[in-house]
Amino acid sequence: xxxxxxxxxxxxxxxxxxxxxxxxxxxxxxxxxxxxxxxxxxxxxxxxxxxxxxxxxxxxxxxxxxxxxxxxxxxxxxxxxxxxxxxxxxxxxxxxxxxxxxxxxxxxxxxxxxxxxxxxxxxxxxxxxxxxxxxxxxxxxxxxxxxxxxxxxxxxxxxxxxxxxxxxxxxxxxxxxxxxxxxxxxxxxxxxxxxxxxxxxxxxxxxxxxxxxxxxxxxxxxxxxxxxxxxxxxxxxxxxxxxxxxxxxxxxxxxxxxxx
Amino acid sequence: xxxxxxxxxxxxxxxxxxxxxxxxxxxxxxxxxxxxxxxxxxxxxxxxxxxxxxxxxxxxxxxxxxxxxxxxxxxxxxxxxxxxxxxxxxxxxxxxxxxxxxxxxxxxxxxxxxxxxxxxxxxxxxxxxxxxxxxxxxxxxxxxxxxxxxxxxxxxxxxxxxxxxxxxxxxxxxxxxxxxxxxxxxxxxxxxxxxxxxxxxxxxxxxxxxxxxxxxxxxxxxxxxxxxxxxxxxxxxxxxxxxxxxxxxxxxxxxxxxxxxxxxxxxxxxxxxxxxxxxxxxxxxxxxxxxxxxxxxxxxxxxxxxxxxxxxxxx
Numbered sequence: 001x002x003x004x005x006x007x008x009x010x011x012x013x014x015x016x017x018x019x020x021x022x023x024x025x026x027x028x029x030x031x032x033x034x035x036x037x038x039x040x041x042x043x044x045x046x047x048x049x050x051x052x053x054x055x056x057x058x059x060x061x062x063x064x065x066x067x068x069x070x071x072x073x074x075x076x077x078x079x080x081x082x083x084x085x086x087x088x089x090x091x092x093x094x095x096x097x098x099x100x101x102x103x104x105x106x107x108x109x110x111x112x113x114x115x116x117x118x119x120x121x122x123x124x125x126x127x128x129x130x131x132x133x134x135x136x137x138x139x140x141x142x143x144x145x146x147x148x149x150x151x152x153x154x155x156x157x158x159x160x161x162x163x164x165x166x167x168x169x170x171x172x173x174x175x176x177x178x179x180x181x182x183x184x185x186x187x188x189x190x191x192x193x194x195x196x197x198x199x200x201x202x203x204x205x206x207x208x209x210x211x212x213x214x215x216x217x218x219x220x221x222x223x224x225x226x227x228x229x230x231x232x233x234x235x236x237x238x239x240x241x242x243x244x245x246x247x248x249x250x251x252x253x254x255x256x257x258x259x260x
Numbered sequence: 261x262x263x264x265x266x267x268x269x270x271x272x273x274x275x276x277x278x279x280x281x282x283x284x285x286x287x288x289x290x291x292x293x294x295x296x297x298x299x300x301x302x303x304x305x306x307x308x309x310x311x312x313x314x315x316x317x318x319x320x321x322x323x324x325x326x327x328x329x330x331x332x333x334x335x336x337x338x339x340x341x342x343x344x345x346x347x348x349x350x351x352x353x354x355x356x357x358x359x360x361x362x363x364x365x366x367x368x369x370x371x372x373x374x375x376x377x378x379x380x381x382x383x384x385x386x387x388x389x390x391x392x393x394x395x396x397x398x399x400x401x402x403x404x405x406x407x408x409x410x411x412x413x414x415x416x417x418x419x420x421x422x423x424x425x426x427x428x429x430x431x432x433x434x435x436x437x438x439x440x441x442x443x444x445x446x447x448x449x450x451x452x453x454x455x456x457x458x459x460x461x462x463x464x465x466x467x468x469x470x471x472x473x474x475x476x477x478x479x480x481x482x483x484x485x486x487x488x489x490x491x492x493x494x495x496x497x498x499x500x501x502x503x504x505x506x507x508x509x510x511x512x513x514x515x516x517x518x519x520x521x522x523x524x525x526x527x528x529x530x531x532x533x534x535x536x537x538x539x540x541x542x543x544x545x546x547x548x549x550x551x552x553x554x555x556x557x558x559x560x561x562x563x564x565x566x567x568x569x570x571x572x573x574x575x
Contacts (some may be wrong), residue, residue: 053549085462105448106463108462109463111463118440118444
């Protein structure tokens, strides 16, 4: 297995709190890795350190063919430029843009933002825009949002907003997709649809790192699971093994004597 | 294309106005309002689209005005050339101010930009040897134009030529703004305004686009400043005070954040309302303030804000 994302000794502190404490793991090319752990375990902080939203205090994150790109400490748009796209736990759409425009913004890493090109678009730029727009519509169809393409993004119901975030991430044609609790707040039917979407992306060979609380979502799609607790890596391994690991059960359910 | 026809009609009506209603006072009020419209269009890019609260916008207007004035007084550079460096230098100051400042956000950015506006005004007041200090600069050339059959005509203190000039400038800037908002740049600006973090993660070069917004907004104010200086023939630092920045901001908010139509209509309204209200005599500004409150109470999103400002467009 070739490592596509390599996290080494990643550390992030917020004042006195160590949100990530020397966390290391690999994500293999084409694999789906689940990142689980109780609330406050540092999962989203890890995503933030990988995507340039937060600057880690220590450790490295490498990515891509031959792990050639260092991600830690880079601006988030540069990380996006390497082919990494993400969604957010608390949905972060561009609420005054339409649904399809939200998706188009997702393609920003492959779009030039020149002033002259905006005022007098060259044929090539117009073609690019047209192709991007038609790909956006394809993605919206894939995610069942095509009928609302022209609606303001803020007007979508919650479950569809989650899917719009995935569409916005996918248009960048990422080689690594980070999903932050994509099933949170979804009803059982929507969860099943989400599973279907993730499976399809997997079958296309996309590498996925998935934060999820819902074991019924994370276990069936993950090839490998990493467990975080209090900022430390508690365990990792195949889903079945992790699920039965007494330390993991303890972290999730707690042991009465320890008063968690 | 009915859209084009509407625009053509509006432009035709605007240009025909001096022939129908040649009252120089009315034209002068309109010219001033249209200068405000230019400023509102520029500030709309910064505040309305990109969401950067800027309280020192008058500084760019001042930089444009002084650039043209100094160029003209020292080199005799005519207006038709001088407006370009005025716009460019004001735009450059947008970048120079932005580079260190745009890392602060929200309220803090407002305070820093407010400081910038004051610093520029105070600098022009105190650089007496260069800018004439509080007395300002006098004897700036008015634009002149070669008209077939009349030879070179100086705009002088007439009203109509400036009105037509500002009409053309506003139309050109508005057209450029429309193009910008429909381009990936405009989309990215709105994305930054709505959610900067998500915009960055979507690959939007946030800092670069914020600087671009400041540069474009600054350049438009610089152009307006050059026209203002050429029209007045005299400029003093107190024409570019904080109240002007706030007025232009009020126009953008009244018109509806991010809306181009809104910026123009808001500027025409707020620019000419004080003149319409002359009948109220000393209560004029009271009525002016009250009408602003009423409008914002009835349409908090601004006249063309929200859904009315931007229709969903599938490219």
